[in-house]
Amino acid sequence: MSDTRIVDFWVAGTEEPEFQPTDEGMQEIGPEDSGRRLDEQYGRVVDDDYVFDDEVPDEERMILNMGPQHPSTHGVLRLQVELEGEIIRRSKPIIGYLHTGMEKTGEQLSFMQGPTNVTRMDYLSPLHNELAYSLAVERLLDIEVPPRAQAIRVLMTELNRISSHLVALATNGMDIGAISMMIYGFRDREMILEFFEKTTGLRMNHNYIRPGGVAVDLHPGWKDDIDRILKEIPKKVEDYHNLLTNNPIWQARTVGVGVITAEEAVGYSITGPPLRAAGVEWDIRKVFPYSGIEQYEFDVVTGDNGDVFDRYRVRIDEIVESLKIVEQVTDSMPKGDYRVDDNKVTPPPRQRIDESMEALIHHFKIYTEGFRVPAGETYVAVESPRGELGCYIVSDGGARPYRMHVRAPSFYNLQGLPIAMADSIVADTVATIASMDPVMGDVDR
Amino acid sequence: MGIVKDLLKGLAVTGRTMIGTITGRELVTRPYPHVKREKPQRFHGRHVLNRYPDGMEKCIGCELCAGACPAECIYVRGKENDIDNPVSPGERFGYVYEINMLRCIFCGLCVEACPTEAITMTHLFEMSTTNREDGIYTKDELLMSPDGKVPHMFPDDPLADLGELDTADGWVRATAPGGRAAYQGVRMWAGTPGVGDWSPEPSQEERDRRSGDG
Numbered sequence: 001m002s003d004t005r006i007v008d009f010w011v012a013g014t015e016e017p018e019f020q021p022t023d024e025g026m027q028e029i030g031p032e033d034s035g036r037r038l039d040e041q042y043g044r045v046v047d048d049d050y051v052f053d054d055e056v057p058d059e060e061r062m063i064l065n066m067g068p069q070h071p072s073t074h075g076v077l078r079l080q081v082e083l084e085g086e087i088i089r090r091s092k093p094i095i096g097y098l099h100t101g102m103e104k105t106g107e108q109l110s111f112m113q114g115p116t117n118v119t120r121m122d123y124l125s126p127l128h129n130e131l132a133y134s135l136a137v138e139r140l141l142d143i144e145v146p147p148r149a150q151a152i153r154v155l156m157t158e159l160n161r162i163s164s165h166l167v168a169l170a171t172n173g174m175d176i177g178a179i180s181m182m183i184y185g186f187r188d189r190e191m192i193l194e195f196f197e198k199t200t201g202l203r204m205n206h207n208y209i210r211p212g213g214v215a216v217d218l219h220p221g222w223k224d225d226i227d228r229i230l231k232e233i234p235k236k237v238e239d240y241h242n243l244l245t246n247n248p249i250w251q252a253r254t255v256g257v258g259v260i261t262a263e264e265a266v267g268y269s270i271t272g273p274p275l276r277a278a279g280v281e282w283d284i285r286k287v288f289p290y291s292g293i294e295q296y297e298f299d300v301v302t303g304d305n306g307d308v309f310d311r312y313r314v315r316i317d318e319i320v321e322s323l324k325i326v327e328q329v330t331d332s333m334p335k336g337d338y339r340v341d342d343n344k345v346t347p348p349p350r351q352r353i354d355e356s357m358e359a360l361i362h363h364f365k366i367y368t369e370g371f372r373v374p375a376g377e378t379y380v381a382v383e384s385p386r387g388e389l390g391c392y393i394v395s396d397g398g399a400r401p402y403r404m405h406v407r408a409p410s411f412y413n414l415q416g417l418p419i420a421m422a423d424s425i426v427a428d429t430v431a432t433i434a435s436m437d438p439v440m441g442d443v444d445r
Numbered sequence: 446m447g448i449v450k451d452l453l454k455g456l457a458v459t460g461r462t463m464i465g466t467i468t469g470r471e472l473v474t475r476p477y478p479h480v481k482r483e484k485p486q487r488f489h490g491r492h493v494l495n496r497y498p499d500g501m502e503k504c505i506g507c508e509l510c511a512g513a514c515p516a517e518c519i520y521v522r523g524k525e526n527d528i529d530n531p532v533s534p535g536e537r538f539g540y541v542y543e544i545n546m547l548r549c550i551f552c553g554l555c556v557e558a559c560p561t562e563a564i565t566m567t568h569l570f571e572m573s574t575t576n577r578e579d580g581i582y583t584k585d586e587l588l589m590s591p592d593g594k595v596p597h598m599f600p601d602d603p604l605a606d607l608g609e610l611d612t613a614d615g616w617v618r619a620t621a622p623g624g625r626a627a628y629q630g631v632r633m634w635a636g637t638p639g640v641g642d643w644s645p646e647p648s649q650e651e652r653d654r655r656s657g658d659g
Contacts, residue, residue, distance in 0.1 A: 113515035116552045148626075180459050187473050194485075201487035201566075207552040215557075217629065219487065220647050223655045242454045249452070335649050336626050349628040353560055360560065367558035368512040 060084055068097045072175045072430040075440030077414070081421070081429070088429065091421045093414050099444040106404035110370030111137050114401070116207045118391070121406060122442035123204055124167055127153075127160040128384035130209035132391040132406070135290055135380040137211035140373045140395055143342060147334040149213035150292040155226075155329040156199070156208065157291075157382070158322040162233065163192040164385035165315045165322075168273075168437040172312060173244065175434040176253050181244060188236045195225050211371075212346040213339030226330045233323055240316060254309035258420040258432030261306055268419070269412045272387025273314045274436055278306030284383035296328045308428075308435040315437075318385075345371050370399035379407075386410050386437055410442040478604045484568045489551040491569040492544055492587055493595050493610065495562065500591040502532050503563035504539035510555035510564055518548035519555060539563075542587060546572055547580040567595065569609040574598075 062083045068076040076097035082090040106117050118133045119126040131153055138145065145153075170185025193203045198219045200206040208215045244250045260270065262278040275282055283300040285293050301317040303310030339346045343362040352359035365371075375397040381390035387409030394403040413436050420432050465471030475482065484490075495503045506523020524540035532538040555564050574580055579598070589595045595610040626649050646652070 109515050113513070113554065116515045116550060116554070180462070184462070190473065198485040198487065201485070201489040201553060202551065205550070205552075207554070215553075216487070217646075217649070217652065219485070220652045221656060223653065227655065239458045243458045244455070246451045247455045248448045333653060335653070338626070341625065347557070349625050351628055363560060364507075364509065367509050367554075 061089070066429065068094075073433060074171065074438055077433070077438065077440055077443075079417070079429070079433075081426075083426065086425050086427075088421050088424055088426060091418050091429075093417050095411075095414065095440070095443050097444070098440045102445045103404050103406060107401055110399045111211055111373055111401065112366060112370045112399075114404075115210055116205070118404075118406065119205045119207060120441065121408065121445050122384060122386065122389070122410065122439050124164045124439050125157075125160050125385050125389075126205050127157050127209055128382055128389050129406070130206070131157055131291065132380055132382045132384075132389050133393075133404075134209050134211045135382065136378050136391040136393045137373060139378045139380055140376055140393060141211070141345060141371075142374075143212065143340050143345060145213050145291075145340055146337040147292065148336045149338045149340075151329050151333050152214050152218060152338060153209055153291045154293050154296070155218075155326060155333075156196070156214075158325045158329070159192050159195060159229070161322045161385045162319050162326075163189045163196075165319050166192075168315055168385070168434075169240065169312065172308075172431070172434040172437075175430040176250070178244060178250065181240070184236065184239065184243070188233065191229055191232060195222070195229065198222070198225065210339075210346075212342070213337070217338050223330060226326060230323060230327055230330075233319065237316060237319055245313070245316070251309065253428075253431060254312060254435075255307060256305070257308045257428045258424065258435060259305060259307045260416050260420050264419050265306065265416065268416045270387070270416045272383070272385070272409050272413065273311050273318065274306070274413050274416060275387065276301060277303035277310035277314045279304055284381050284388055288381060290380070290382055293325070295332075296325045298322075298324050308431050311435040311437075372397060372399050373401075381407065384409055386439065386442065387413060406445060408442040408445060410436075410438040410440070414438050414443055481606055484609075488566070488568050488570075489553050490567045490609065491546070491572060492549075492555070492564055492582070493567050494539070494542060494564055494584065494588040496589055496591060496593075497534070501534050502538055502588065503561045504542060505533055505535050505561055505563070506537045506539040507560065509558040509560060513554040513558035515552060515554065516548045516550045518545040518550075519543070520545075539584070542584045544582045544587065545580065546582055547577060567610045569597075569606075571605065572598070 064081050064083055065078060066081060067073040067078040070077075073079065078094040078097065080092040080094060081088050102117055102121055106114055109117050114133055114137070115130040118129040121129050166185045166189040170182040170189075173179070173181025173185065196206060197203050199222065200208040200215065206215075260268075260274060260278055262280050264270075265275045265278040265280060270278075271282065271284075279302050281300050281302050284290070285298075286300055298321045301314050301321060303314050343359065345366075347363050347366045348356075348359035353363055373395040375395055377392070377394040379390055379392040381388045383389070388407065389409050390407035392403075392405040392407065393401050396402040417432065417436060420436070421429060424432065462471060497503060504521075506521060508521045508523065511517075511519040511521045520541065520543040521539055522541040523537040526532055526536055526538055551566075553566065556566055572580070586596055586598060597605060597607050597610060599605050600607065629646060629648050629652070
């Protein structure tokens with residue numbers, strides 16, 4: 001038995017103050033928050049600029065909320081759809097459920113730490129995020145990265161495009177009911193993720209492409225791994241064609257569904273596969289080449305109708321085009337440095353720390369304060385698997401960006417959903433969302 | 446007839462994969478906790494604090510890792526060494542060293558920042574705990590013992606692979622050639638790795654060679 005007793009003693013003057021309610025945290029409902037605005041927020045009224053024939057009586061229309069916890073909305077997308085029987089008349093994507101303030105976080109991190117943050121935005125193509133950020137910082141710094149770093153960047157981002165498209169195909173298949181496609185897509189993506197893991201040590205969120213070059217060189221024997229990818233993926237693509245492209249059920253579910261015409265796509269700033277599926281030949285890699293991608297031969301894949309099937313075809317053909325680039329980069333990989341030889345931007349080699357005091361000072365300086373970037377602003381875009389991924393950086397001359405904004409392709413592509421889904425049936429909703437391939441981490445940032 | 450043929454083509458793909466999976470030829474999954482996959486050399490896992498072969502701690506308490514950490518999960522306090530009984534070569538040593546593994550994003554910047562290769566990463570990645578306090582690793586958990594062994598958080602777990610802490614790595618980043626091709630393939634200055642023997646990575650010519658190229 002224990003002798004421990006709990007004694008409740010009281011000290012004068014330490015009484016808990018009596019609870020006094022304050023108005024802290026209270027919100028006044030202003031006139032702008034009531035009435036119609038409240039109705040909109042609760043979904044009682046859907047208001048957008050979409051024109052429709054208002055002949056059906058109100059009682060035959062129903063407003064349905066899909067998401068944000070719906071498994072087929074690729075994350076936490078909420079769709080407000082106005083139904084007339086089985087037909088979607090209007091729809092409204094509502095976003096913000098995954099907003100984590102990453103652009104604001106980017107202002108707290110130095111330019112050296114920045115890639116760890118941006119790589120988490122579009123988590124299916126992390127290397128493209130890092131590339132856009134690094135290119136923007138490098139343009140402000142006015143430095144030229146060595147050819148090997150450029151080639152590694154192209155190699156890694158094109159592999160990333162393949163892996164991202166494989167996920168897009170997989171989820172597109174899963175949403176329509178082709179579960180095999182989901183398993184195959186994720187299975188084949190594993191090959192590329194293994195390559196990434198061997199090179200960067202991580203499967204996603206690599207922190208690999210940095211301002212000034214890349215973090216580490218490719219792993220020994222990387223050409224063998226690339227050869228395996230180049231040998232296996234075309235076989236798998238052939239399987240996908242057999243499984244889906246020529247499959248009459250797949251065609252019945254996708255052809256003519258969720259059409260976005262070229263005019264609409266351009267008008268809504270839609271980029272990437274949804275734009276090219278509409279027949280517009282627009283690819284940042286061709287129009288504003290980056291990282292020396294203009295040296296490699298590849299075609300811009302376009303579709304004709306801009307429907308779900310065309311977007312699927314564009315993705316599957318872009319895998320083949322990316323493989324072409326990967327093969328050319330592998331064969332022509334230049335030797336040499338893979339980071340700029342500028343101790344103000346990149347840390348010196350480890351051996352130099354022991355030999356030179358100046359190298360040690362640079363090392364300490366870069367890992368504590370970071371490097372300073374001249375004041376100015378810039379915007380650099382790369383072609384991510386989802387479209388134009390741009391990074392806009394304002395620097396005030398310090399070691400951290402004054403403002404960082406990311407032009408997220410998913411965000412713009414998502415705005416095309418209402419026109420793609422107008423007057424389609426409910427069963428096609430999921431197919432259309434999947435074909436836009438939104439990544440909610442990219443949308444909300 | 447064409448429709449049936451196209452459908453059969455697709456079914457042939459699934460059928461082939463099914464047979465391949467049953468026979469094990471195309472099997473890509475493994476019974477995970479019992480069979481673990483081989484992890485690549487550069488894998489980013491749990492951190493470890495290294496020692497020199499003579500038992501001295503490598504950490505000098507410079508707090509560069511804490512400064513480089515984008516997640517701000519490292520807390521370091523340095524202290525002056527006792528001259529008669531030093532903990533690390535040099536003037537200072539890491540008196541307090543804590544990593545909040547719940548915040549860590551495993552980016553590896555601490556490994557790159559460390560000037561003495563004191564902190565590296567191992568291949569251990571199973572760190573789930575049943576309470577949040579266990580997620581904060583102090584020096585007791587991180588520092589390897591003088592005989593080169595790293596304490597495992599759950600040594601009694603039958604499914605834990607204790608070897609993961611010994612096959613540790615992170616040396617690629619810890620001994621970075623800094624992007625200079627001339628420094629690749631050169632053994633960097635310490636040459637006295639703690640966990641996991643580190644041999645220098647091959648030079649660029651060797652690295653870019655295919656295995657078939659003689």
